[in-house]
Amino acid sequence: MKVPATKIQEEMSKEAKSSYFDLPALDVSVAFPQATPASVFPKCTSDYYQLDDLLTSEEKAVRLKVRECMEKEIAPIMTKYWEKAEFPFEVIPKLGALHISGGTIKGYGCPGLSVTGSAIALAEIARVDASCSTFILVHSSLAMLTIGLLGSEMQRQKYLPSLAELSSISCWGLTEPDYGSDASALRTTATKVEGGWILEGQKRWIGNSTFADVLVIFARNTATNQINGFIVQKDAPGLQSTKIENKIGLRMVQNGDILFKKVFVPDEDRLPGVNSFKDTSKVLAVSRVMVAWMPIGIAMGVYDMCHRYLKERKQFGAPLAAFQLNQQKLVQMLGNIQAMLLVGWRLCKLYESGKMTPGQASLGKSWNTLRARETVSLGRELLGGNGILADFLVAKAFCDLEPIYTFEGTYDINTLVTGREITGLPSFKPAPLRPQSHL
Known part of the structure; x- marks a missing residue:
């Protein structure tokens, strides 16, 4: 007589279930011993055209x-923190000890790096982990740089030293739920009152905002209708920041929704250098150069991982690196990286010489992210099934690159910035609809 499956299940003891079903996952080095996971990071093999020769000794x-x-x-x-979508606060002191926060800012405890040096540092962080590079980008090349370029001397002395040490953390709030690419139309308001300002409104996608000590926020002055900037303390009454859940990329970055309900900001914390939306371009010009280097770093890390993996992993009695199709993909990835590196390096030199235009910065960001997307996609193919495991870096990089392709100006918007510059014709808004004839 056939025993019902339900009866068999009932007779299985909890102890037997536990011993079979509740075992922890095998360590990837045991489960897949033929290739080294990204927790032991591969050496750099992607500087094929020897970019180091173009760097100063300080930048090296x-x-x-x-x-x-x-x-x-x-x-x-x-990988552990990326999977949990948690930020590794334990590494903040180690990143602080690198003395790269503040990038190009001179004085106030900041490193005073060249634009190239700051970009190289960000790329090296992104090579291993894009979330950590985004954390530094937001903190250093957006929030700190805004205070450095557009703040008062008192504000620079008050805030920059602790931010440079990473003993306090900052975020930068421009984007709103209804205004991403069209950021100049933002709705968050700043109303002048005795001794300060009242902020009302909402921000979205603000990196570091759930734990930032200092928030650099942009709002519309209700009297002038112009954009002003403010430094907001994390414990300000009426301020609320909550984490955006369920992201598929940059999972370690704590992006937040920020609500301002009658948040008071004293006069001393209004940024005097922000009197219109155009003033934000002084910061975005630098940050867009930095963002153009993040896909360079990501692509370098993916190439390095694939280069090692193909030599370790064997199929059909030979390393995967011995197969022609794999070599072709690897060379295509390598060629992309060399071109991306040279575009990024030239962009830095143009900025340092005062010759860089907004269109050049936008082309560097859009083109590099496009090439990185192709590079990482090829890497995903090369790793086969392991290409979807974060343990081997490529799947994680594949997902992390998607938000970078979009933030700091989407690919499309950045191409339109360059298009406007080379043609003299803006095309951001659709042509007005013609009235339909009623025949």
Whole structure:
């Protein structure tokens, strides 16, 4: 007589279930011993055209110290935190010790790096983990730079030293639920009152905002209708920041929704250099150069991982690196990276010489993210099934690149900025609809 499946299930003891079903996952090095996971990061093999020859000794030193820290301190833990969508607060002191926060700002405890040096540092962080590079980008190249360029001397002295040490953390709030690409139309308001300002409104997608000590916020002055900037303290009454859940990329970055309900900001914390939306371009010009280097770093890390993996992983009695199709994909990835590196380097030189235009910055960001997308996609193919595991970096990089392709100006918007510059014709708004004839 056949025993019903339900009866068999009932007779299974809890102890037997536990011993079979509740075992922890095998360590990836045991489950798949043929290839080394990204927790032991591969050496850099992607500088095929020897970009190092174009760097100063100081820039080379920055690259090496950041690379060593990321490979030693971040690579072993990044997959765990990425999977949990939690930020690794334990690494903040280690990132602070690199003395790269504040980037190009001179004085106030900031490193005073060249634009190239700051970009190289960000790329080296992104090579191992894009979430950590985004954390530094927001904190350093947006919030700190805004205070450095557009703040008062008192504000610079008050805020920059602790931010440079990463003993306090900042975020930068421009984007709103209804205004992303059309950020100049933002609705958050600032109303003048005795001794300060009252902020009302909402921001969205603000990185670091759930734990930032200092929030740099942009709002519309209700008297002038112009955009002003403000420094808001995290404990300000009426301020609320909550984490955006369910992201598929940059999962370690704590992006937040911020609500302002009659938040008072004293006069001393209004940024005097922000009197219109155009003033934000002084910051965005630098940050867009930095963002153009993040896909360079991501692509470098993916190439390095694939280069090692193809030599370790064997199929049909030979390493995957011995097969022609795999070599072709690897070379295509490598060629993309060399071109991206040279575009990024030239962009830095143009900025440092005062010659860079907004269109050039936008082309660098849009083109580099497009090429990185192709590079990471090829890497996903090369790793086969392991290409969907965060343990081997490529799947994680594949997802992390998607928000970078979009933030700091989407690919499409950045191409329109460049298009406007080379043609003299703006095309951001659709042509007005013609009235329909009623025949």
